[in-house]
Amino acid sequence: MIELEAVGHTFGEREVLRSLDLTLTEHRIGVIGSNGSGKSTFARLLNGLQIPSTGHVRVDGLDTRKKGREIRRLVGFVFQDPDVQIVMPTVAEDLAFGLKHHGxxxxxxxxxxxxxxxxxxxxxxxxxxxxxLSGGQKQMLAIAAVLAVRPRYVIFDEPTTLLDLRNKRRIAQLLRTIPQQVIAISHDLDLLTDFDRVLVFDEGRIVADGPPPETIPHYLAMHT
Known part of the structure; x- marks a missing residue:
């Protein structure tokens, strides 16, 4: 499981996350919130891309402060922009790249x-x-490259933002069927309606936490 204990994070004097205590055990967890609410920072804490300013993040008991390399083998991260992740000239070479780094x-x-x-x-x-590749093909390559190394958890940062309807449906089906625990940060509320749990962020705090039929209306009510 992924656990957060008294986690806070600041950028300079700006506090972006405040006193988070969470245990993430459900198979599919969605994360929603306005821009600047802290959700993307939260996502990056889960595999050690960022280290919390205060508190601890643990993955299967491993602390991200001390075991970053081991944790990144357990937790894959799919970025919003696939061009950030595609580093090799061809599709096959890009898939092989991560596998080589896993020995x-x-x-x-x-x-x-x-x-x-x-x-x-x-x-x-x-x-x-x-x-x-097309935008949808790039996104699928970025996801495939992460899943090829067989992580235990996968973090998706806005996985459908740049996609047309057909490719959004492909990604939604993929999230339903992969065996890994999925944590998806998304503005696409339709993507999250059948998730097990949704967290709602506002100003660095979680203001709602529960099944989508409860949390998504709470989020919508915040913006009406």
């Missing part, structure tokens, strides 16, 4: 790349320049 042998890397290309509908793009 897999060449034969296993080759096998897993082939499996992942097939699983995520990217086989015909194996040798295609990664940065010339």
């Amino acid at each position: 897999l042998a060449k034969p296993e890397i080759a096998q897993r790349v082939t499996e992942v290309l097939d699983e995520y509908g990217l086989t015909e793009f194996r040798d295609h320049p990664a940065h010339l």
Whole structure:
């Protein structure tokens, strides 16, 4: 499980997260809130991309302050902009990149790349320049590259923001079916309606926490 104990975070004098105490055990957890509410900072704390100014974040008992490398093997992170994550010239090379950093042998890397290309509908793009893919294809490549290393948890930061309706539906179906625990930060409320739990952030605090039929109306009421 992922646990937060008395977590706070500041940027300079600006307090962006305040006194968070959470245990995240549900299979699919959504995170919503206005821009500047702290939700993106919260997401980055969960795999050690950022370290809390106060308190502790633990993943399976490992503290992000001390075990960042091990935690990043457990917790994958899919950024809002896939171009941030795509680092190699071709689709297959990009998928192989993360696997190499996880210490897999060449034969296993080759096998897993082939499996992942097939699983995520990217086989015909194996040798295609990664940065010339469509927006939806790039997003699928970024997700596939994270899932290829088989993390236990996956954080999605606005996974559908740049996508058309067809690709939004593909991502929504993917989030329903992958075995990993999913934590999705999103403005797309429809994406989260069948999640197990939704957290609502406001000014660095959680102001609602529960099933979507309770928390999403609370969020909407805040903005009417």
